[in-house]
Structures are given as structure tokens and as C-alpha cells.
Amino acid sequence: MRQVHFLGGKIVAFDSVEELIRAARNGRSQKEFADLLEVDQSMVSKYERGKASPPISVINRCMRLVHTAEGESAPSAEQLAERVRVTLADPELGPVRSALSRLVDAVASENAQARSSGAAPQ
Template sequence: MKPGDLVRAARRLLAMTQEEFAVSVGSRQSLISKYERGQVDPPGALIIHCMTLLRPIDTQPVTEDSLVQLIRDRLSGAEHAAARKAIAAVIDGIR
């Protein structure tokens, strides 16, 4: 999904016009229109806001413990050694 599609989907989920949505997120209607048409990329904070709105209600939040459990459940065994190594490299890169 493109960023503009995400903005449009969140706005439509709330059944708002572009103007109403703009007011609710502290923006202008003209910018919301540009985001939705893909002319301008929306700021990260708006993308996160839209993703939060579109997240299924029954989805559990991602926590450190849930990530560790997911790795244990789905990436155990020798056949997943490369995936575990890649995840470790990503984590090391964050430090």
C-alpha cells in the first residue's frame, strides 16, 4: 500500500471528508489531497496515525516479549539459522 492509499483508507474508515480529516490531524485539505494523489509523501507522524487507525482492533501490540516469542515459535531449528542471524544483524544495527 502506498502512503497516499494509507491516508485515503484511514480517512474513509472515519467517513470524513478531506477537509474534516485535515482538521482532525492538524493539516490542510490541499495537503491531504496531495497525499492521496501521491504528489507529496505524508509525514511519518501521519503515516503512523493512519496505520494505528487501520490496525485491526483484536491485534495485540508488538512488545519485546512478543517478538522474542515469535522468533522462538517460528524460527527455531537449523533451517532458520540464516533468518535468526539476519534478525540479530538488524538488532545490532540499531544500537
């Protein structure tokens, strides 16, 4: 399934989680990237080859790395909401809005679970 992401004002599409992982690694060694993700280097290799499915926390971290250039701060919730409102206003993008809604629900659920367990939200 093709995953669509916004990067620097452009739409970037990934056909797989493996592509997202490789894009987030962005030239780093697997060891360096593993340290950044707080996983073993062997797991990065497995994620990239599709031999293991990364947990949502790793996917979230990779999405942040892909979407936030070094030194660039994340947009505020209001800025993001406005970009979504403008970008997804086209009636033909209903399926994208539905997918985004499910993604937001999943992130909210994970953050609520993390808070209730005393862990920091990812």
C-alpha cells in the first residue's frame, strides 16, 4: 500500500515501511541509525529487508526524521491543521482524509496508552 507523506512542501510517497526506514536512515550507517532509534543494528537490517515489522514507535520516529529537516522545528498543531485543510479540500481526496483520520486516532490511542502506563508518548 502506498504511503503518502508531506516533506518540505512536497508530497513524498512510500510503497512500503521498508522504503520509509531507508529514507529516514538518510545515508547514516545502520549502526548509527539503530542507536538513534534505540534498537539493535540487526533490527534495522531486518526492517529494511522486510524481515521484521517495526513497532509504531519506530515508524513514528522514522516519519519525524523524514519530515523534519535537521534544525527545522515541527509545525504547530494549528499550522498543520491549516495545511491539511487546504491540501485535502478537494472532494476527490476523501479516501486520504479517511486514512489521515484513522492515523490520528491511532496516534491518540497510543499516546493515551503511554500516558496511562507512565511512559512518555512517542
